Amino acid sequence: MDITPEIMIQAYSIGLFPMAPDARSPRLEWYDPESRGVLPLDGFHAPRRLLRTVLSDRFEIVSDRDFEATIRACAAPAPGREETWINERIVRLFCDLHALGHAHSVESWQGGELVGGLYGVAIGGAFFGESMFSRARDSSKAALVSLVARLRRGGFTLLDTQFGTAHLALFGGIEIPSWRYKAHLAAALRLPARWPDETRPREREAIRHEIIAMRDARGADAISSGGGSG
Numbered sequence: 569m570d571i572t573p574e575i576m577i578q579a580y581s582i583g584l585f586p587m588a589p590d591a592r593s594p595r596l597e598w599y600d601p602e603s604r605g606v607l608p609l610d611g612f613h614a615p616r617r618l619l620r621t622v623l624s625d626r627f628e629i630v631s632d633r634d635f636e637a638t639i640r641a642c643a644a645p646a647p648g649r650e651e652t653w654i655n656e657r658i659v660r661l662f663c664d665l666h667a668l669g670h671a672h673s674v675e676s677w678q679g680g681e682l683v684g685g686l687y688g689v690a691i692g693g694a695f696f697g698e699s700m701f702s703r704a705r706d707s708s709k710a711a712l713v714s715l716v717a718r719l720r721r722g723g724f725t726l727l728d729t730q731f732g733t734a735h736l737a738l739f740g741g742i743e744i745p746s747w748r749y750k751a752h753l754a755a756a757l758r759l760p761a762r763w764p765d766e767t768r769p770r771e772r773e774a775i776r777h778e779i780i781a782m783r784d785a786r787g788a789d790a791i792s793s794g795g796g797s798g
Contacts, residue, residue, distance in 0.1 A: 571596060580689055580696055581757055583750045588655035589788045591643055594649075596657060604749035605732035609725065610780070612716045612738040613785060614709070619783040622710045623776070627676040628681070628797075629714045631766055638673035638685045642699035655698060662698070663665045665689060672763055674715045676707040684708040684778050686715060693759030694726040695719055711741065717778035721771070726756035 571586075579586070579598065586596045622629065639662055643654035669768035675685035683705020686700035697715075702708035719727060729736055732743035744752075764771045 572723045573661060573668055573670070576661055576665060576689075577691060579669060580691055580694075583697065583753055585698075586661075587653040588657065588658055589653070591652050591655050593655055594657060596655075596774075598641075599730075600746065601731065603732070603743040604746055605729035605736065605741060605743050606749065606752070607716070607727040607729050607736060607739060609713065609716060609720055609727055611759050612780065613740050613786065614713050616783055616786045618706060618709055618713060619779060619786065621706050622779055623783065627678055627704075627707060627710050629674065629676050631674050631714075631763070632666070632672055632717065633675055633677070634682060634699055635671065635687065637662050637682055638675055638687050638701075639663070639699075641685065641701045642683065642687065644701070646701065652698065662687065662689075662701075665673045668761075674711040674718065676691045676704070676711050678704055678707070685711045688715075690724075690763055692727060693724045693756035693761035694753055694756040695764075696728045697730070713779060714775070714783070717775045717782070718764050719761075719773050720778050723759060723761040724756070725759060725761075726752050728753075730731050 584598045584600050586598055588596055636659070639654065639659055643652050644658065645652065662671050670691060671687060671689050673685055673687040676683050683704040684702040686708060687698060688695050688697040700708040700711065716727070729741055732741055764775060766772055
């Protein structure tokens, strides 16, 4: 059976996601792991140093400027990640989803070059994070912070990371049983969330204020615990 963007949306809506055996294979395999990685939007935390970087002019962080370049950068081999699961079929399907408004990228640019970013699928109030890449220090982390700000602003309630990792745990990522994940998913799909329209200055400013709120919350946590600024 040929996989279409509409089939992809249906699959994500019941808790499935696709991966290729490797980048050279034309095949796709569907996954429904017993434990699911999520990054709670209300439990997200990042070092204040990183939040200051995001609020500075070190990176220009935008969404959907070059979706295809972002997914291809995620698919490219990198030190410590010589093999990826993103094949040409996945690239084309996700570009089709992007054209339909169901896939988005958050990108870090520096000196006119795309140096980091991530992409994923948006359905209702759920965002399914797929992959990220980094070519400059903190570039993918900055994109992650900006993603969370956009999801909060847009009324999303679920950020699916597929699997839990030690890296994501630093930001508050956890693993939950599949049955609990699917209950959260069902609730999120009913929400009228929206991806923020960054062509509007008011939206860009609202996203910035979300990041400022994260920074200020981290500062309050440090003061209450007697710690430093991080």
